[in-house]
Amino acid sequence: MTVRNKLFAVLCGLTFSAMAFAAEEAGPAAVRDLGRLNGQALACGHKDSAAWIRILMLSHVPKTRAFGEIYEEGSQEAFVAHNRGAACPGKAELSARLETVTERLKAALPASGPVPQGHNAAEVLPNGIVPRYLLQEPGGRAVTNEDFLGRFQLIAFGYTSCPDVCPTTLQEMKEVLKLLGERAARLQPIFITVDPERDSAQVMREYTAAFDPRILGLRGSEALTRRAAAEFRIRYEIVRDPSAPPGSYTVDHSAGMVLLGPDGRTAARFAYATPARQLAERIEALLRESGMPGPAQRLSR
DSSP states (O other): OOHHHHHHHHHHHHHHHHHHHHHHHHHHHHHHHHHHHHHHHHHTTOHHHHHHHHHHHHHHSOOOHHHHHHHHHHHHHHHHHHHTTOOOOOHHHHHHHHHHHHHHHHHHSOOOOOOOTTOOHHHHGGGSSOOOOEEEOTTSOEEEGGGGTTSEEEEEEEOTTOSSHHHHHHHHHHHHHHHHGGGGGGEEEEEEESOTTTOOHHHHHHHHHTTOTTSEEEBOOHHHHHHHHHHTTOOEEEEEOTTSOTTOEEEEEOOSEEEEOTTSSEEEEEOTTOOHHHHHHHHHHHHHHHTOOOOOOOOOO
């Protein structure tokens, strides 16, 4: 090998080493910045943002002492800066910073997992990140995506004043539970409102119970609802008629249901009006693939 080739090989090695080092440092750097945002949110009274940051930390960052210390150091740095007179960011600015750090975190610390049977790699790639939410059940208890790890979650977004799509979807959800029979115990059905202004806890409790008491209704502040919808790639928009009373409006929203697996990752997305038996058969197949214990029998009639 000539001197020139040796020099080229050395330079290539140094370049790749630098790239690997940069990749290794990207994770801790993103976690430190997440901690800084947590400190800013707490110091400045942005409780919704602070709660969401905590969920992001718990759901996506490896639970090691090193990462925990880096996160706490970042939070402390922000507190010290605030006490020295650093200005508080507005909600919009804080939200933009959080989105940037979230993307860095996802790139630096991707959640890996095997490709389930019946899927291909292209289907699983968008589901590498666990969809997260922080909402409340009708009794006022905080509920997160981590509360149901180990079970499947069948989730629909909508609102109780919805004239047709939402009642149809919850009726399908009810039928799926019936068809699964005893195996429905391994599935948590969830209905998340995109109209928290009108859908109070009592309204949600009565609405979901009218279909099946096992369906859990969740609601949250406007900010937390938006974040949850974004995590599931659900779009919604309030539509007001200028001539209608102030409290009279409809909500245009994405329809269908999302199934999360026992690891919290998206296992399937079902289009609106998919027949209940087809939904149940797909869920039944995924229950078998997951190896979750339970009676092996045909779907109920």
